Amino acid sequence: MARLNLWRWAVLAFAGVYFLVPLAASVIFTVDVPGEGITFDAYGEIVGADGFLPGLVLSLELGAATIAVVLLLMVPAMVALRLGAPRLRPIVEVICSLPLVVPPIAFVAGISTVLKWGPEHLSRTPLFQTFVAIQNPDFPVVLVLAYVVMALPFVHRALDAGLRAIDVRTLVEAARSCGASPVQALVTAVLPNLRGALLNASFLTLALVLGEFTVAQILGYQPFAVWIYSVGGSQAQLSVAVSVLSLLVTWALLLALAGLGGRSRTAPRG
Amino acid sequence: MTATLTRVDVAPAASVKRRRRAPGWLAVLPLLAFVAVAFGVPALAMLNGAFTVKDQATGATSYTTANLTDSLQGAYFTALIGSVKLSAVSALLATVLGLLLAQAVVTSRFRALREAVLTASGVLANFGGVPLAFAFVATLGNSGVLTRHLGLTDKGWSLYSFWGLVIVYLYFLIPLMVLTITPALDGLRSQWREAARNNGATNVQYWQHVGLPVLLPSLLGGFVLLFGSAFAAYATAAAMVGSSVPLVTLQIADAISGNVLVGQENVALALSLDMVLIAGLVMAVYLPLQRRSARWLA
Numbered sequence: 155m156a157r158l159n160l161w162r163w164a165v166l167a168f169a170g171v172y173f174l175v176p177l178a179a180s181v182i183f184t185v186d187v188p189g190e191g192i193t194f195d196a197y198g199e200i201v202g203a204d205g206f207l208p209g210l211v212l213s214l215e216l217g218a219a220t221i222a223v224v225l226l227l228m229v230p231a232m233v234a235l236r237l238g239a240p241r242l243r244p245i246v247e248v249i250c251s252l253p254l255v256v257p258p259i260a261f262v263a264g265i266s267t268v269l270k271w272g273p274e275h276l277s278r279t280p281l282f283q284t285f286v287a288i289q290n291p292d293f294p295v296v297l298v299l300a301y302v303v304m305a306l307p308f309v310h311r312a313l314d315a316g317l318r319a320i321d322v323r324t325l326v327e328a329a330r331s332c333g334a335s336p337v338q339a340l341v342t343a344v345l346p347n348l349r350g351a352l353l354n355a356s357f358l359t360l361a362l363v364l365g366e367f368t369v370a371q372i373l374g375y376q377p378f379a380v381w382i383y384s385v386g387g388s389q390a391q392l393s394v395a396v397s398v399l400s401l402l403v404t405w406a407l408l409l410a411l412a413g414l415g416g417r418s419r420t421a422p423r424g
Numbered sequence: 425m426t427a428t429l430t431r432v433d434v435a436p437a438a439s440v441k442r443r444r445r446a447p448g449w450l451a452v453l454p455l456l457a458f459v460a461v462a463f464g465v466p467a468l469a470m471l472n473g474a475f476t477v478k479d480q481a482t483g484a485t486s487y488t489t490a491n492l493t494d495s496l497q498g499a500y501f502t503a504l505i506g507s508v509k510l511s512a513v514s515a516l517l518a519t520v521l522g523l524l525l526a527q528a529v530v531t532s533r534f535r536a537l538r539e540a541v542l543t544a545s546g547v548l549a550n551f552g553g554v555p556l557a558f559a560f561v562a563t564l565g566n567s568g569v570l571t572r573h574l575g576l577t578d579k580g581w582s583l584y585s586f587w588g589l590v591i592v593y594l595y596f597l598i599p600l601m602v603l604t605i606t607p608a609l610d611g612l613r614s615q616w617r618e619a620a621r622n623n624g625a626t627n628v629q630y631w632q633h634v635g636l637p638v639l640l641p642s643l644l645g646g647f648v649l650l651f652g653s654a655f656a657a658y659a660t661a662a663a664m665v666g667s668s669v670p671l672v673t674l675q676i677a678d679a680i681s682g683n684v685l686v687g688q689e690n691v692a693l694a695l696s697l698d699m700v701l702i703a704g705l706v707m708a709v710y711l712p713l714q715r716r717s718a719r720w721l722a
Contacts, residue, residue: 165528166537169521169598173548176559176595179569183562186569202576227455230495234451242452249459255704256467257656260696261671263680264466267693268673278453299462306459365553367659372680383663394562397555405547 177401184395196395203392207216209381215293216377217363220301221356224309227302229352232313233344236322250310253303258368265300266372291375300369309355316351320344357407364400451648470700473693500695503670508702509654510586510671512640513594519643522601523596527699529602530609545599552596554623557663560592573623584665592660597650604649608717645713652706672699 184196200206237244253261272285288295322344329339345352367379376384382400386393464707474492479483494500529541563570564583571577581589612635620630636643667673672695679692 162528165524169525170527171597173572176563179563180559182569188567188572227458230451231455239449239452242449246455249456251707252459252463254652255700255707256463256697257658257673257699257703259656259658259676260470260699261463261466263676263692263696264468264470264473265594266680267469267689268466271469302545303459303463305448363551364549365555367553367662370619371659371662372677379554379659382558383659386554386558386663390562390567394558397558397562400555401547401551401559404550408547408550409543 158381159241177398180279180394180398184391184398187391196391197399199392200391200396200399203385205376205381205384206396209378212293212376213364214379216297217360219293219298220232220305223298224305224359225327225352225355226301228309228313229345229348230307230340230357232310232317233322233326236317237326247310250306252306254307258304258366259372261300261303262369262372264347265296265369269296270374289373292390292399294373294375296373297370297376297377301359301363304366304369305355308358308362312350312355312358314349316354319348319351357410361404361407361417364404470693470696473690474697475691491690493699494691495694495698499670499677500672500691503672503675504695504698506586506670507672510589510593510669511651511654514590514597514654515647517590518594518597519647520603521647522598523605523639523643525598526602526605526609541602545602548599549596549603552657553659554663556592556595557660560588560595561664564588564591584668586669589661589665589669592664593654593657597654600650600653601646604646605639605642608639612638641713641717645710645717648706648710648713652703652710655703655706669687671685 169261185192185194187193187196231246256264259389269285269289272282276282276285288299325343325347326336329343330336334342365379366377367383368376370385371380378400381394382393385396475487475489476485477488477490496504523540529538532538560568560583562568564581565571566577566578566583568583571581571583583592616634616638617630620634625633656673658677661669661671661674662677676692676695676699679688679695
């Protein structure tokens, strides 16, 4: 038994060192600048840094738009699949897993090919205006389209788990026999019971969009993650400071999610 | 008038059923249409582009397999093999280390330790991309904290290498493995171990004949999942090594943006197709394994 415990503590100690040292070293790197001593300038500079606020705002806007679109598409579809159309269920499951088979870099290679059709083939058709509009640098809709596709597997899994836990059919039938329209039944009876799953899906989507780099960089936009990358070359301290902060924010988001999820799971029973 | 009323009264069940079935299709339709446009069109464009070349002089396009042949030759092939090797090595290490960590946590008496490790794994498994690369550059890069204080450069250490990338990838792959394998370890019932012990089995025999065979589908499934995750990773490598380690994702990015050679866009599409085929193979292995392991955990 003693040997077993020794083995366990060795593994845990090794893991602790491996996972904590880079975090600690990053913090030390940002505050202990060679030649300057201990300074917290890197953290003070973040807000005023060139491109930080536009990048963060763009990322948050993209996140909000992606969450809205993906939930509007997925929630009615998943609820409808629970109520009927069992033959469609595996089709939707496969469609929502397809983005896992296409790595982001391959996906964006396809997107950039399609976007090139605009100037090459479609310049005299009305579609051309659509191509220009979705690539508007102030709010690139094309990124929302890509992120919605990339979020489908996570949102599908989260909603599926949520819907499994409640009896959708009974809820909808009860609401309908009280005179609710199908939309009313969805909004007032089903959605409140799905609060945990909806939050889960939203947080995962937000984390995906905030950290997404590949698609945005290849298509030439500069949301948060691409901005960190671009300052990395010139302002090492600043870029590491932002990285540390972004990890802390993600941590806070996911802990909040765990807390909310735990409460919403116990709430209906109480 | 009376006739319609009685019909509604007599057959409410049928009408409810009909009403229910129609919205089923209608509610799924927007999703299908969206995926067809946002995912289907780029995917078909990739497939089409991978098999076409454009004559620079005449502008005419023709169908060919030259792009695919190119993507499996020279620097592109080296990059493809480099990616497969990096993903396989990091996934294998992460599988072993993740299993050890998960087992240490699952068999622990401290409930708080288990909760803390699982929560941290959930966060760290999502901590990829650029911030991760910069955290490691600050730690083990050329002017990183550990590199400076331990004088690692003199000992031949470089983060911007194959093994450097492995160390960085393990940072999100081990937590992913812990999350994947913990349910399977929870499913190993203590009765099985007791039964084996009562029949005179040693610890090693228990693992050899009971533990590992039950865990094997989950372990393989986890390995395949980690492989796919490492294989698709681009941001971390791009932010860290530039192009000093040949990786297929970096080659695709260079070829799309025309960084190295002009007119390589279609080879990039062929490389993307190679990646999709490998990732598809990975999923084809993963799904049946996951189903098999689910049987033991029920």
